[in-house]
Amino acid sequence: MAVSTVYKIQSLNSTCSISTSTKTNLGFHQKQVIFYTTSTKKYSTRKFNTFITCSSADETKTVVIGLAADSGCGKSTFMRRLTSVFGGAAEPPKGGNPDSNTLISDMTTVICLDDYHSLDRTGRKERGVTALDPKANDFDLMYEQVKALKSGIAVEKPIYNHVSGLLDPPELIKPPKILVIEGLHPMFDERVRELLDFSIYLDISNEVKFAWKIQRDMAERGHSLESIKASIEARKPDFDAYIDPQKQYADAVIEVLPTQLIPDDNEGKVLRVRLIMKEGVKYFNPVYLFDEGSTISWIPCGRKLTCSYPGIKFSYGPDTYFGNEVSVLEMDGQFDRLDELIYVESHLSSLSTKFYGEVTQQMLKHADFPGSNNGTGFFQTIVGLKIRDLYEQIVASKAAAPVAAKA
Numbered sequence: 074m075a076v077s078t079v080y081k082i083q084s085l086n087s088t089c090s091i092s093t094s095t096k097t098n099l100g101f102h103q104k105q106v107i108f109y110t111t112s113t114k115k116y117s118t119r120k121f122n123t124f125i126t127c128s129s130a131d132e133t134k135t136v137v138i139g140l141a142a143d144s145g146c147g148k149s150t151f152m153r154r155l156t157s158v159f160g161g162a163a164e165p166p167k168g169g170n171p172d173s174n175t176l177i178s179d180m181t182t183v184i185c186l187d188d189y190h191s192l193d194r195t196g197r198k199e200r201g202v203t204a205l206d207p208k209a210n211d212f213d214l215m216y217e218q219v220k221a222l223k224s225g226i227a228v229e230k231p232i233y234n235h236v237s238g239l240l241d242p243p244e245l246i247k248p249p250k251i252l253v254i255e256g257l258h259p260m261f262d263e264r265v266r267e268l269l270d271f272s273i274y275l276d277i278s279n280e281v282k283f284a285w286k287i288q289r290d291m292a293e294r295g296h297s298l299e300s301i302k303a304s305i306e307a308r309k310p311d312f313d314a315y316i317d318p319q320k321q322y323a324d325a326v327i328e329v330l331p332t333q334l335i336p337d338d339n340e341g342k343v344l345r346v347r348l349i350m351k352e353g354v355k356y357f358n359p360v361y362l363f364d365e366g367s368t369i370s371w372i373p374c375g376r377k378l379t380c381s382y383p384g385i386k387f388s389y390g391p392d393t394y395f396g397n398e399v400s401v402l403e404m405d406g407q408f409d410r411l412d413e414l415i416y417v418e419s420h421l422s423s424l425s426t427k428f429y430g431e432v433t434q435q436m437l438k439h440a441d442f443p444g445s446n447n448g449t450g451f452f453q454t455i456v457g458l459k460i461r462d463l464y465e466q467i468v469a470s471k472a473a474a475p476v477a478a479k480a
Contacts, residue, residue, distance in 0.1 A: 134471065135223045135248045136464050137268050139259035141319045142275035143312055145286065148255050150443050151275065151453045156181045157439065158457040159251065169244050172234045182249035186256025187233045189215040194238025205257055205311035212262040219268050222248045251464055260319040271357065271463055273456060274323035278330045284341025321395035324354045325459075327452050334383035334405055343383060345405040346448025348455065352398040356466040358423045359400035360455055362389035365422070366400075377416045379409040387417070404448035411437050411445065424455060425462035432458065 138155075142148050156163040161179030165171070174185035190197075190204060191211040202209050218228040225248045232241040260266045260274070277285070286301055320326050326349040332338050333345055350359035362369050368390035378385065385406030392401045402421075408414060415433040418424070424432060435454045436445060444450035 134225060135250065135252045136270045136467055137219060137223050138251065138253045138460060139266070139269040139272040140253060140255040140275070141257070141259045141272070141316070141323070142255075143257070143277065143282070143308075143316055146275045146277045146282070147444065147449060147453075148275065150450075151273075151457075152176065152183050152253065152255060153442065154435070154439060154450070154453045155253065155457040155460060156183065158435065158454075158461050166244060170232055170241055172236055172241065173232055173244055174235070175230070175244065175246065177249070180249065181251045181253060182246060183253045183255060184230065184246065185233075186210075186215065186254055186258055187235070188231050190233045190240070193233075193240050203308060203311050205308065205315050207258070207261065207315060210258060212258070212265065215258075216262060216264040216268075218246075219252070219254060219265055222246065222252050223268055224248075257316055258319070260322045261315060266322055270467060271354070271460060272323045272325075274320040274326045276317075276320055276326050276328040278328070280331050281329050281341045281344065288341070324351050324357060325349065325456055326394070327449065327456070329449060332383065332405055334386065343407060344447050344449065345403065346452055348402045348448075348452040349392075349394055350400045350402070351394070352400065356463040356470075357459060360402055360421055360423050360459070361400060362387060362402060362421055366391060371420075373417060378413050380406060381409055402452070404451060407447040409446070411440055414451070421455075425458045 140148055140151060153163065156176065156178045159178065159180040163176040163178040163181065163183060165173045166175055166177055169175075174188055176183040187204065189211045190209055192200065192202070192209045197204060197209050200208075204210075214231070218230060221228050227245060227247045229243040230246045231243045234241045254265075258265075259269070260272055266272070283301075283305060286305065287298065291298065291301065326347075328347040328349060330345045330347070331341065332343040335343060348360070350357075352359065362371065369388060371387045371389075373380075373385060373387070375384075383406060385404070385408060387405075388401075388403040390401060392399050408417075411433065414436055415430050418430065418432045421432075426432060432451075432454055435457070436450060439445060439450070442450060444453070
């Protein structure tokens with residue numbers, strides 16, 4: 074277990090850490106001593122395998138976002154939209170393992186929680202468990218490393234190689250400004266859940282998931298319909314037991330359902346998407362349509378928003394979700410021209426945009442991403458902007474805290 078000693082002097086405002094190069098089996102320095110000084114300089118020295126690093130206190134805290142979903146439910150696309158909001162391309166660590174699952178941009182680091190599998194592919198097969206089963210994952214290590222990164226401490230994170238199915242040697246992950254942990258279990262363990270500053274769950278209905286998998290696996294991979302059904306059914310018990318229940322803890326849920334505009338539709342091409350936003354979350358105000366707290370049903374003007382059959386419909390209103398008060402924004406259908414989306418954007422409030430039309434600009438920027446013509450891409454973009462606003466509020470509150478203490 075790592076040892077950490079903290080010395081606090083209220084009137085001083087920068088943090089220094091001294092750490093040896095000896096690592097624990099949890100993947101970070103064995104001894105960490107943190108103290109405060111009046112210096113605002115940042116420096117690093119190395120002597121006899123000992124590191125001394127100083128930085129201002131507010132730079133040592135990382136904002137942590139959790140994204141949960143089943144495999145093949147759009148996590149990767151959401152991550153690309155989110156990191157784009159903060160600027161800079163998200164890329165694997167330079168000079169590292171080419172099969173790394175980590176993505177790093179100017180402000181964000183995205184960690185795939187598959188890296189905390191405790192069993193490789195062969196081990197899971199021998200024990201008869203899936204990757205969804207908690208027994209195949211190391212939650213102790215996940216908690217300790219996310220906690221360390223949130224506290225400003227670098228870790229040696231393991232790598233699960235999706236190509237070989239093996240556990241590769243670890244990689245160094247430095248604490249970013251924003252850490253996104255995405256995968257099957259970001260909200261499963263209560264300890265990890267409490268470290269999250271904001272959480273999202275992508276909830277794809279069984280009907281849509283089945284339609285998507287058929288389109289992908291039959292058209293692109295040559296799988297039979299019977300093998301696809303068998304694969305889904307094999308995962309379902311563990312998904313229902315360990316993955317799906319996490320949505321009750323999420324601050325925002327993007328729920329993807331079959332359209333109600335086409336009777337008995339089973340193709341999954343036209344979607345009804347609901348953005349479920351929990352009320353009372355610190356630094357997060359739900360988006361609303363026309364009038365906050367009202368119940369609204371809106372079919373946009375066809376002269377201002379081009380929509381082919383079956384058209385498009387929005388709704389908004391208050392609701393309850395797992396006993397929590399929520400606001401729900403819904404979009405059913407799809408649009409034909411992204412540049413016209415600004416018409417819809419102009420009727421939404423509390424979007425946390427920096428300028429008029431920013432949502433539309435982001436959608437146009439990633440027009441080739443999956444879901445860019447329906448509510449999945451639209452709501453993912455909105456949530457990305459809300460997370461940027463949440464991050465800025467957290468940073469501002471930390472900057473204001475020392476001033477308030479002095480007063």
